[in-house]
Amino acid sequence: MIKFLIKVFITIVFIAAAYFCFIYFATYSEGVRSGQLVKFTSKGVLFKTWEGEISQGVSEAQMFKFSVEDKEEQAIKDLNRLQGKFVKLTYFERYKTLFWLGDTKYFITKVEEDTSRNNRY
Numbered sequence: 496m497i498k499f500l501i502k503v504f505i506t507i508v509f510i511a512a513a514y515f516c517f518i519y520f521a522t523y524s525e526g527v528r529s530g531q532l533v534k535f536t537s538k539g540v541l542f543k544t545w546e547g548e549i550s551q552g553v554s555e556a557q558m559f560k561f562s563v564e565d566k567e568e569q570a571i572k573d574l575n576r577l578q579g580k581f582v583k584l585t586y587f588e589r590y591k592t593l594f595w596l597g598d599t600k601y602f603i604t605k606v607e608e609d610t611s612r613n614n615r616y
Contacts, residue, residue: 522587523600528559529583529609535574542595545571547603549582561586562597573606581609 530549537543545563561584563570574582585605592600 518589518591518593521590523590524588525586527583527585529581530557530559532574532577532580532582533558535578544595544597545574546598547574549584559584559601560599561601561603562599563603564596567602567604570603570606573608574603577606577608583607583609 528549528551530551533548533550535545535547537545545565547561547563549559549561551557551559563574565571583606584603585607586601586603589600589602592598596602
């Protein structure tokens with residue numbers, strides 16, 4: 496009976512580890528979004544995460560909310576520097592959110608200033 500319980504426990508741990516690896520490493524989509532950077536903050540009590548929003552139009556429905564992992568130091572510096580300007584964000588989307596990494600499924604990997612749009616205003 497104990498051998499059976501050990502096998503069940505090992506199976507459950509293996510399935511949980513496989514599920515976590517899939518959620519963390521597999522990407523659902525990748526792409527680029529552009530808009531005006533209206534918000535970028537570090538928030539949280541136990542787990543500090545970087546969260547932001549870009550406006551892609553006039554209405555609230557056209558807001559793109561995103562997260563940035565701590566390891567993306569250059570992206571964090573660029574987002575802090577470009578607050579209020581038009582930016583292009585390269586991102587990937589995970590299947591699920593992981594609360595210790597961010598509030599959204601969208602994670603930024605690269606930030607560029609969209610100079611073509613910044614010069615119009």
